Amino acid sequence: MLKKKNSMTVPEFKKKFKNTGKKLVVVTAYDALFTKIVEQAGIEAILVGDSLGVVVQGKPNTLSVTMEDMLYHTRLVAQSAEHSLVIGDMPFMSYQVSVEEAVRNAGKFLQAGAGAIKLEGGSQVFDRVKAMTRFGIPVMAHIGMTPQSVNQYGGYKVRGKEKDQAQEMIEDAKALEAAGAFSLILEAVPASLAQTITKEISIPTIGIGAGPHCDGQVLVLYDLLGLFDDFLPKFVKPYAHLKADALQALRRYKEEVECGKFPTDSESYH
Ligand code: KIV
Numbered sequence: 060m061l062k063k064k065n066s067m068t069v070p071e072f073k074k075k076f077k078n079t080g081k082k083l084v085v086v087t088a089y090d091a092l093f094t095k096i097v098e099q100a101g102i103e104a105i106l107v108g109d110s111l112g113v114v115v116q117g118k119p120n121t122l123s124v125t126m127e128d129m130l131y132h133t134r135l136v137a138q139s140a141e142h143s144l145v146i147g148d149m150p151f152m153s154y155q156v157s158v159e160e161a162v163r164n165a166g167k168f169l170q171a172g173a174g175a176i177k178l179e180g181g182s183q184v185f186d187r188v189k190a191m192t193r194f195g196i197p198v199m200a201h202i203g204m205t206p207q208s209v210n211q212y213g214g215y216k217v218r219g220k221e222k223d224q225a226q227e228m229i230e231d232a233k234a235l236e237a238a239g240a241f242s243l244i245l246e247a248v249p250a251s252l253a254q255t256i257t258k259e260i261s262i263p264t265i266g267i268g269a270g271p272h273c274d275g276q277v278l279v280l281y282d283l284l285g286l287f288d289d290f291l292p293k294f295v296k297p298y299a300h301l302k303a304d305a306l307q308a309l310r311r312y313k314e315e316v317e318c319g320k321f322p323t324d325s326e327s328y329h
Contacts, residue, residue: 137172
């Protein structure tokens with residue numbers, strides 16, 4: 060696929076956002092409409108997250124999201140993105156079984172138009188990250204509270220409060236960088252640990268519930284817009300209340316149709 064005009068590249072990520080004082084802003088998107096809105100807001104990196112399992116598909120977690128689901132949404136986003144780096148999120152069981160399967164599935168995201176992929180995990184994915192980057196597939200790594208391991212963790216809880224766990228995360232971060240990852244998401248970890256990791260590695264860290272010291276931040280789009288309120292983690296700040304606005308609009312529409320106020324002459328053809 061040809062590089063789109065002015066689109067953000069993987070090498071620019073590090074150059075622009077590591078030790079430059081400029082914060083990297085990432086948000087999720089799953090369709091063409093929101094991709095355009097996100098880009099109009101000047102955001103330069105879009106994650107097609109497997110969070111779509113929860114916010115779009117209405118599932119209780121991300122575990123049932125398939126490669127087919129992810130590739131469909133990645134295509135929608137990639138086709139309408141004009142200047143941002145699109146990162147496709149590898150779903151549960153698309154990279155766990157073998158390095159070979161992981162590389163093959165990662166390649167499908169690039170064929171769908173993504174510029175990079177994201178996967179969850181520390182030491183268990185080093186070999187996957189190494190193999191992917193060797194074959195030209197840029198990898199965003201993701202450690203901390205990794206939602207695909209929710210059953211192992213016994214819920215969505217902060218990770219890295221204990222010394223051993225924190226040390227393991229620092230080592231994982233360094234090893235993921237050495238394996239070739241171009242950036243690292245830190246999810247639900249103490250701010251001080253995120254600060255240490257950010258200082259210790261030379262690739263940009265992107266926090267979600269990891270405090271203010273990361274090189275960038277990521278949020279789920281529907282959370283920050285106040286569209287999805289079934290479950291709101293502590294780290295989410297709703298910047299709008301679109302669910303409330305949508306409810307108000309729909310109630311008014313219903314009321315006006317029912318009482319004959321809509322449509323009027325100006326909404327009718329003559
Ligand atoms: O799936 C997702 O949207 C994510 C981010 C929130 C980090 O993994």
